[in-house]
Amino acid sequence: MKKSPLFVLFVTIFIDMLGFGIIIPILPIFTKELGAQDYQVGLIAMIFPIMNFLFAPFWGTLSDRHGRRPIMLLSIFITGIAYFVFAQANVLLILFLSRMLSGIGSANISVAQAYITDVTSPEERTKSLGFLGAAFGIGFIIGPSLGGFLKSISSTGTVDWVGYVASAMCFVNLIMAYFLLPESLKEKKKNLPFNFKVVTGIVTELKKPLVSHLLWINFIFITAFMLMQIACSLMWKEVNGLNEKEIGYVFGFVGVATAIVQGLLVGRMVKWLGEVKMIYYGIFFMAIGLAILPITGNRFFMPFEFIGLALIALANGCLTPGITSLLSKFANPKEVGQVLGVNQSFGSVARAAGMGLSGFLYSFNFHIPFLVGAAMMLTSLFLIAAFERKNTTLQG
DSSP, X not given: OOSHHHHHHHHHHHHHHHHHHHHTTTHHHHHHHTTOOHHHHHHHHHHHHHHXXXXXXHHHHHHHHHOHHHHHHHHHHHHHHXXXXXXXXXXXXHHHHHHHHHHHHTTTHHHHHHHHHHHSOHHHHHHHHHHHHHHHHHHHXXXXXXXXXXXXXXXXXXXXXXXXXHHHHHHHHHHHHHHHOOOOOSSOOTTSOOOOOHHHHHHHHHTSHHHHHHHHHHHHHHHHHHXXXXXXXXXXXXXXXXXXXXXXXXXXXXXXXXHHIIIIIHHHHHHHHHHHHHHHHHHHHHHHHHHHGGGSTTTTIIIIIXXXXXXXXXXXXXXXXXXXXXXXXXXXXXXXXXXXXXXXXXXXXXHHXXXXXXXXXXXXXXXXXXXXXXXXXXXXXXXXXXXXXXXXHHHO
């Protein structure tokens, strides 16, 4: 992070994620205020990751061909427009359209990750990706709390202030990136195949033994995380009695914990443990954290709910940079953006699955989404063990 481009990228992603974080605590609740049923909450939320699924490899491949900078600028602009539309939402259709557009614009994380791989050595990559995760986490410190506050001062039955502030944040992000973010790609691949064959790209990567295990672990982790995210907003309001401001503060705690882990601990952890062991620890932390959340009740909400959330933040700090770093190391150097785009796209399928399934499971019992997520995480232990065995065999 000492290099200026990485610092600018950190700030850029922070502002982008701040706008995203503003939406997190209020979206499930606002969707129900517009008349949606529990299962429809998940369906509305699904359109965002579905658009991420379709456009992440598109942006990644486009950045390999034309450079990282112009793609970052274009995607940030689209996201800003999406939040402006979100401010106008007073029926489910407009809400749906705004989230669809936002999903298209915000599918740029693979471009940011590729930018980091352009300007860092393999030895420093995991640490730098951890800083990128810290930008996401710090955005979550302010974003959810700000979102809860802005929802409380918005006009009755609307999210106008939420949308306008998020949109303004994106356009500040756009101006900063335009003037301060230089191009990182030294050699552009003008002849790289360019298409929307997302499924084909995923199938191709899933045929690669080591890469496929990493993709599936990330899929399971993201699905479990989304099961938690949608269910938490509803549970904290309907079961624990929290209002929008308080829900924002709790999500803000997750951001603080994530920023600390990814900004201060990831670099040290990868030196102590290596990426593979980090993934093992992340799986255990995530499973335990999810299992804790629905059983604390009002009496033990503090400190046990926060212990569960801290474990989830620690799991994210272990899993996300560890998996991304390993994927970048096993990818063809000329196709890093494309491979990370496929990873982002496959992760978007997981987000869609988790969001859709969360509302459905929550409608039966609020415990179920969390316990299903914990069980899923434990199954990924078999995948990381298989990855470790195959990697050892290939190296031997």
